[in-house]
Amino acid sequence: MLSLGKQLIVFDGGMGSELEARGLGDAVPEELNLTHAETVRAIHRAYAEAGADVITANSFGLNRIKYKGKYPLAQLARAAVENARAAGKEVFFDVGPTGALLAPVGTLTFEEAYEAFAEIARLTSDMVGGYIVETFSDLYELKACVLALKEHSDKPVYATVTFDKTARTLTGSTPEIVAELLEGLGVDALGVNCSLGPKELAPIVKRLLAATVLPVIVQPNRGLPKLKDGKTYYDLSEEAFAAQMQQFIEAGVAVVGGCCGTTPAFIARLAAWKGRKVPSRTLPKGTVICSATQLLAIDGVKICGERLNPTGKKQLKEALLREDYAYLVGEALRQQEAGADLLDLNVGVPKIDEAAVMKRAVSAVQEYVDLPLQIDSSDPAAIEAGVRCYNGVPLINSVNGEEEVMARI
Amino acid sequence: MNSSELEKAACTYLGFYGEPTREMRAMIGEGLEEARACAHFCAEGKVFSQPLPFLTREPYSSFLAGCGAYALVAMTLGAEIDRRIRTLFVRDPARAVVLDACASALIEAEGDAWEERFGEARTYRFCPGYGGSDVQDVKEIFAALRPEKLGMQLLGSGLMVPQKSMAGVIGIGAKRLKRCGDCMLRAKCTFLKEGTRCFRSENN
Numbered sequence: 001m002l003s004l005g006k007q008l009i010v011f012d013g014g015m016g017s018e019l020e021a022r023g024l025g026d027a028v029p030e031e032l033n034l035t036h037a038e039t040v041r042a043i044h045r046a047y048a049e050a051g052a053d054v055i056t057a058n059s060f061g062l063n064r065i066k067y068k069g070k071y072p073l074a075q076l077a078r079a080a081v082e083n084a085r086a087a088g089k090e091v092f093f094d095v096g097p098t099g100a101l102l103a104p105v106g107t108l109t110f111e112e113a114y115e116a117f118a119e120i121a122r123l124t125s126d127m128v129g130g131y132i133v134e135t136f137s138d139l140y141e142l143k144a145c146v147l148a149l150k151e152h153s154d155k156p157v158y159a160t161v162t163f164d165k166t167a168r169t170l171t172g173s174t175p176e177i178v179a180e181l182l183e184g185l186g187v188d189a190l191g192v193n194c195s196l197g198p199k200e201l202a203p204i205v206k207r208l209l210a211a212t213v214l215p216v217i218v219q220p221n222r223g224l225p226k227l228k229d230g231k232t233y234y235d236l237s238e239e240a241f242a243a244q245m246q247q248f249i250e251a252g253v254a255v256v257g258g259c260c261g262t263t264p265a266f267i268a269r270l271a272a273w274k275g276r277k278v279p280s281r282t283l284p285k286g287t288v289i290c291s292a293t294q295l296l297a298i299d300g301v302k303i304c305g306e307r308l309n310p311t312g313k314k315q316l317k318e319a320l321l322r323e324d325y326a327y328l329v330g331e332a333l334r335q336q337e338a339g340a341d342l343l344d345l346n347v348g349v350p351k352i353d354e355a356a357v358m359k360r361a362v363s364a365v366q367e368y369v370d371l372p373l374q375i376d377s378s379d380p381a382a383i384e385a386g387v388r389c390y391n392g393v394p395l396i397n398s399v400n401g402e403e404e405v406m407a408r409i
Numbered sequence: 410m411n412s413s414e415l416e417k418a419a420c421t422y423l424g425f426y427g428e429p430t431r432e433m434r435a436m437i438g439e440g441l442e443e444a445r446a447c448a449h450f451c452a453e454g455k456v457f458s459q460p461l462p463f464l465t466r467e468p469y470s471s472f473l474a475g476c477g478a479y480a481l482v483a484m485t486l487g488a489e490i491d492r493r494i495r496t497l498f499v500r501d502p503a504r505a506v507v508l509d510a511c512a513s514a515l516i517e518a519e520g521d522a523w524e525e526r527f528g529e530a531r532t533y534r535f536c537p538g539y540g541g542s543d544v545q546d547v548k549e550i551f552a553a554l555r556p557e558k559l560g561m562q563l564l565g566s567g568l569m570v571p572q573k574s575m576a577g578v579i580g581i582g583a584k585r586l587k588r589c590g591d592c593m594l595r596a597k598c599t600f601l602k603e604g605t606r607c608f609r610s611e612n613n
Binding site (some may be wrong): 035099100101104105106107135137138164166168170171172227229293326329330333337350367369 | 420487489500526557558559560
């Protein structure tokens, strides 16, 4: 049993770099679970022997959107898990992103992404000890993934994201925003993987530790990649890697491992601290909401734009009846320009399908306006529809404060 | 590229010939500032010594003649600037068009600076679509580089997203600057008629 948050847990290191070292860098890694099972098992065993508590299955690209090869997903997933199990340690299924961009930037819908991850959960939930969601760089896709896993499995879900050196994900989310979203989705642990080397991750790790009391995971690359003769390589020493990781561990990081370029020797260094007590952390409790790119702490008087509430607004009522979302976007932008800190969104007009309209309204507004939203309705179904498709953590309005009502919501 | 070169490039993308007015220059100045603030340039490249099959065809094979190696490159300004341009089109289309042009100028400049790592003796960046080549060849570059980790994606139509993205090939070992002779539009080119160029050269 893993003692998450109490004693340090050590994950394994890079799989891709180990495969490349064995001359298998050009293959589709997940297919190697079938074609070169013994090699994959050997890598897993090496990490186990180096002291890893958890072995991550070789399954990073296994979802129906990313994987377009000839083998059935189910067959590859089972092989990946069985290979990982052969190392005799706890096995977590590695869940990587779809490789596609979600709408509106790309064309993949939230529902399509959700379904792809739900499929993985259905195929693997009774085979694994947990899930580690890795290397996501878009908050919306991360939400689709974690929601799908949580709604189709009761196994632990750990989630780590990649940041650039300005501490933002590819689509502009900060560590605080990521932490807020993942906490809201009920993950067991959260953190950062890949991206950069341990030294470069230090400011990001510090911010994560200050943003959440959940156990924090850090799995860096072996430093920054270098280019020589057209090939990428990593050359950070074990000592330098371990020294920085020690600082993270002392600061309260609960789960450590390695990503690209790390080897069993690097994990052996981390294993020296295995089982070490994780220092407890307390943080001041506050109310924080966010969009994908803006965080708002409700720590004083904030201005909530209320013009997207149809009560007493004939034009808005008519716009909602004809589903003129451009009108809503216009109102939202005007309120943003006028200085609103957050925006209320209420689509409660008689005779409309409030949940469906709420969903479309949230999608339209969040495409253009990055202020955090307040989902406003007296209909729980409409609240759920709005909150579910919101790319962030919203405020919820129009729940009366009675315990029974709050509990239902 | 310095500010005045970027401004010139932005004018080109706006289809604006001749001297920009003061108002135009102010708009472009603001556009460049905004573009710089929300652009997050990142790029990926791989050097090859043997050409991939699609590069043995014209016009690539002539373009790469004399080069001992070549690099496939992919780069983007990221999703945020795309979003900013899209939002601005709803609020202020004139500024949006200017921001769009500034972003194009910026990615070209950032790309040129990033490519200096391939050495002095190199060609300019030749992107699928240039010189009569097939735009769909960008699929080959994506397959070789897998730039999804940069947040880039290729749609079925061949369009890259985010929109401020580029992918192409650079020949290494022979210097080759952009020239009108390589361009399929030269017969009808307005820039040529005005005595100028769409690209930076000694003439402009």
